[in-house]
Amino acid sequence: MSQKLNTPKGTRDFSSFELKKREYLLNILKNCFKAFNFQEIQTPSFENLTTLTGKYGDEEDNLMFKILSSGDKIKKADTEALKNNKLTKFSNSLSDKALRYDLTVPLSRFVSQNLNNLSFPFKRFQTQLVWRAERPQRGRYREFLQCDVDIIGESNFLNEVECIKIYDSVFKRLSMPIVNLRINNRQILDGISQLMNLDSVNEIAPILDKSDKIGYEGVIKKLTEKNISDSSINQLKFFLELKGSNQDKINSIRSKFTSNNISIDGVDLLEKIINTSQKFNLNNVNLTFDLSLARGLSYYTGTIIEVSSPDEFNIGSIGGGGRYDNLVQEKNPRLSGFGISFGFDRICLLLDELNLFPNELDSSKSFLFLNFGLDKIDKLPVFIDKLREKNITCEIYPSDNKIKKQMDYANQKGINYVVIIGEDEFKKSIFKIKDMLNGAESTFNLNDIVSEIEKLS
Amino acid sequence: MSQKLNTPKGTRDFSSFELKKREYLLNILKNCFKAFNFQEIQTPSFENLTTLTGKYGDEEDNLMFKILSSGDKIKKADTEALKNNKLTKFSNSLSDKALRYDLTVPLSRFVSQNLNNLSFPFKRFQTQLVWRAERPQRGRYREFLQCDVDIIGESNFLNEVECIKIYDSVFKRLSMPIVNLRINNRQILDGISQLMNLDSVNEIAPILDKSDKIGYEGVIKKLTEKNISDSSINQLKFFLELKGSNQDKINSIRSKFTSNNISIDGVDLLEKIINTSQKFNLNNVNLTFDLSLARGLSYYTGTIIEVSSPDEFNIGSIGGGGRYDNLVQEKNPRLSGFGISFGFDRICLLLDELNLFPNELDSSKSFLFLNFGLDKIDKLPVFIDKLREKNITCEIYPSDNKIKKQMDYANQKGINYVVIIGEDEFKKSIFKIKDMLNGAESTFNLNDIVSEIEKLS
Incomplete structure (x- = not known):
């Protein structure tokens, strides 16, 4: 062992001191999830490749850590594909498993597999590691703990409200300052993309998602660069320029979508969620309707939400989630799902910066x-x-x-x-x-x- | 998702009911480790390939789950090696990381990397998943939880005694029946292999390790098949036929090793461990000197121990460990290590069969x-x-x-x-x-x- 030994890029060791802090946060999360009567499950660290691919989007598929087949199986290597620079095809010939990229797709596999043994609505929480081959940066690792709560089998808006309340309860228990929780609906975005004459909202979603970094002007600039027509961009401008309270924005949008039933449904749902959430006594989250929120993962179909870290800490999102109607069982609306996720590592970072960990994490002598x-x-x-x-x-x-x-x-x-x-x-x-x-x-x-x-x- | 969805071979989902049982066992283990003042650490799920390979033995290296390099890196695929059927060389050209095979080698990497920040003896525990591409069977999975305690930087026999006592305490806390804890020493095995004129103990270790399954006769038969000479086998027979108390066996062996100082050291050490352990009030383990115990992993250099499941449950070892002198820093005896491991999943299986889980695992309403x-x-x-x-x-x-x-x-x-x-x-x-x-x-x-x-x- 003469060479320099290190952890692989984007991964970390944890000392006993750090683990006590992580245990503190994990206990608060788990106790809160239990108080809402979610039940814990765990799934394997890796899944069959067929379970994972095609659910997140192409870019995300490329960020998965695939596991090399063992033994003689690698003889099946598709060297033709390598020669032709078809790298995904080549790597798929060498691998039939991958480390999980999130906890939502494994959950949908779990539910499909245990359909007859579960009672619905199925409310579960899961706190396990996920792995992404992304470029590491502050608060972003290649191995990190994801903490999720999901409700499967019930499309009612009360689920959205309860999950928003979970964010509120967790942040209250952590004595966090008020965080911004942005909410939007994919059906509204679909309506906008139709008004823009686009094939799919995916043409603009990645650009919209950057709006908190590049601003309104930046979004318009990038859309122009992407050869989206001026008339389409003008349609979008109406939405991006909406000001006022959540209710003001909802009213303006409703007036635009007179003939698009699906988008009107989205607006109605959003209104119900926002109004009912107020009755759930939100203390620590500031719920804002944000039309520029798109969220990357391609499996979302309805409500999407995202929690930002406070402005003075530039570490991006500390949580998010959404509704996915077709992930568990295609075209079976009984199994619509809604779930949210906590960015455990980033919240740890915040608690450290805000000095919110208790002084004495372990009182035993x-x-x-x-x-x-x-x-x-x-x-x-x-x-x-x-x-x-x-x-x-x-x-x-x-x-x-x-x-x-x-x-x-x-x-x-x-x-x-x-x-x-x-x-x-x-x-x-x-x-x-x-x-x-x-x-x-x-x-x-x-x-x-x-x-x-x-x-x- | 029309195709049948499953967990990958050798892996499992855990329901909330099963997790409560696992939490019960994990808490007993962790509380016991803490009572002995071991401190928790965690390491990443995967390590650089160079950290892991060459430490366990060739057979074990082949059971590692390697991670396929991502992006353009797979262009480096050594297709020549594939053509020449050099599969290990081929797979190493596609991968520079692997899922951890145990927690001991990651620990030694951790210690080497943090040499100047740790105080020695460094006593740590670690309860994390490990992965092995083995054929799954009852109680043996491809993903399983390993629970380890290790002491680094102190070669004193008191460490062995304390770890034996940890087994005793854990099994007592679990209300388990008395288990057999077999002990041996690699230096004694080295002495025997020298008397047999073998190059290395590794020529007989894998066969000795099977003796609890194939018996004395089976061992002799397999050695003959391996073309080991009759005179060598006769030397071994003396040791395998030893009967009587631990002390009787120790005395007989000492008489054989008059000229082999290293093996005599091994016998002395064994005697001290066995005698001192008695003073540590063993309630739940029956400590037996077993010359046929060899243990596969090639990094062990001194004491080796193994805990068997009770005879009526044929699920193999439920724990084991040993001393490793050269793993952390070659030739630096200050950093000799000793550690033991609990087979979490198999102990779970036993507690289930013995009906030892408490009736009410969760009393909250x-x-x-x-x-x-x-x-x-x-x-x-x-x-x-x-x-x-x-x-x-x-x-x-x-x-x-x-x-x-x-x-x-x-x-x-x-x-x-x-x-x-x-x-x-x-x-x-x-x-x-x-x-x-x-x-x-x-x-x-x-x-x-x-x-x-x-x-x-």
Whole structure:
């Protein structure tokens, strides 16, 4: 191992200190999901390639980590495809599995596979890793924890409202400042793209999605560059220039869509969601109808939402979600799904920057028994055993190194108390405890060792 | 999604019911590791290929799941190697990362990388998934949870003793029957292979490892088939035929190794570990010196141990570990490591068969608010909100379906209480709670709703 060892690009190790912070956040998320009566499931880290591809969009498919087939299977390599520079075809001949890209497509596979054993609406949460071969940047990793809640089998708008309320509850529990939660509807975007004479909303969605970075002018510029006609762009301008309250925007749009039933349905739904959400006592989210919100993933069909990090922290979205009608079972509206996702790593980053992690993440105390000779420790294990049975953290220094070295170890590891039972103490049937914070030493009767240490723990 | 959807071979989904069992076991393991003052770390799911290969043995290297390079990198495919049937060379040209095969090699990478920031002895635990492209069978999956504790930077035998005690504590906390914990030492096996005039212990280790399945006769037969000479086999027979207590076996072996210092060191160490372990109050493990224990992984250099499932359950090893002197930093004895591993999935299987999971894994109660009309639920969110803030699990049925359907949902989901506030109840300012287990209905004042539900939760 002479070469330099590193974690792969875009991945991280976590120390015990960092894990305690992550555990704090994960517990808040899970407790909140449970309070809303979502039930946890877990799925495998990788799925069959056929399960994953074609659901997210072409660009996203290319960001999947594929797993190389093992053993003789790689003999099937399509070297013709390689020669012809058909790289996707070549890689697909070498792989039939990929690490999951999100938790939504695995969920839809889970539901399809267990259709007869589940009761609907099926409300599940899932907190597992996902992997994306993206360029790493601040708050964006190639391996990261995704925390999702989804409701499958019920298309009612109350699901949207409950999920918005989950964002609110989580951010309240975290004592976060108010976050912006933007909402839109793909059916409205479809209507706009029809008014623009486009084949599909996908022609403008990626550009719209950048509007918070490049601004209104930037969007118009990029659309012109894409050879979208001036008359089409003018149609879009009407929508992008809408001002006023959510209700004002809704009223203006409704007047535009008099003949497009699907888009009118989208507007009606949006109005219901926004109005009902107010009754759910939102404290920590500011719900805003934003016509420029498009969201990349191609499986969304109805409501889409996205939570931004506060303006002063430029780390992008910290959550988002939407309704997907055709993902679980094509054309079966009973299995419409709606779900949201928390960007765990980015929220961790925010809590750090905002100093919102509790000061004391772990209040349990730890004890080190000094080692005065490997031939003299015979009587210690009985005490230590009893303490550990009470889940009191204690250890015996593993060798009879110099006491100074043992004390250094205690200091470096942040051990709270050192327990001293040398030959002298054993003779007198006493023991000493040294408080490593203030250096104070106390002496006790050896018979009371378990109860005395328990008092301090 | 018309084709049949499945999890990939050797992987599993987990339902909420199964996850509660797994959480129970994981908590016992983690609490025990913490009581011994091990600190948690986590490492990425995949590592650079150079970090992983060459550490486990050739056979094991072939069982790694490699990750296909993304984008243009696969143009580097070594098609010459494919033509010449050099499959490993071909696959290595397509991949520079692999899913981790165990948690020990990632740990050694972690320690090497953070050498200057860690204090030694470094005691860590880690509970994460590992992946192996093995043929799946009962209790053996391609994705499974590994739970490890390791001590790095201290070669003292007390570490072995503490880890044996961890097995004992965990199995005691789980109320398991007594398990057999077999112990051996690679230095003794090296001495035996020298007496047999073999180049390396690896010539016999895989056969010895099968002795619990094929028996003494089977081992001799396989060695003969492998063209190992009769005189060599006779040397081995002396060791395999040893009977009596651990101490008897140790004495006999010592008499054989008069001139082999390294093997004598191994015997001395073994004796110390066995004798000291007795003082650590072993309740749930039966510690047996077993000369046929070899363990496959090639990085072990000293003590090796293995825990078998009770005889009546034929699911193989449920844990094991050993000392590795050269894995973290070659030739640096300060960083000798010792660690053990728990086979989480197999222990789960055992707890199930032995009926050792607690009856009530989750004691919290759940409440469903019936939905009497989406236009009539305005007043419910305030109550529900207050309850959820107290982490009481409650939900409102998401649509105004027939009450019968809503009650069916409550039954199927195992909801404990249904809360009834229809038009009539609102008028009278009351609410009703139906106990779904016995059907009993009680009526309360609507003002007391939060406190009444809290009493039941």
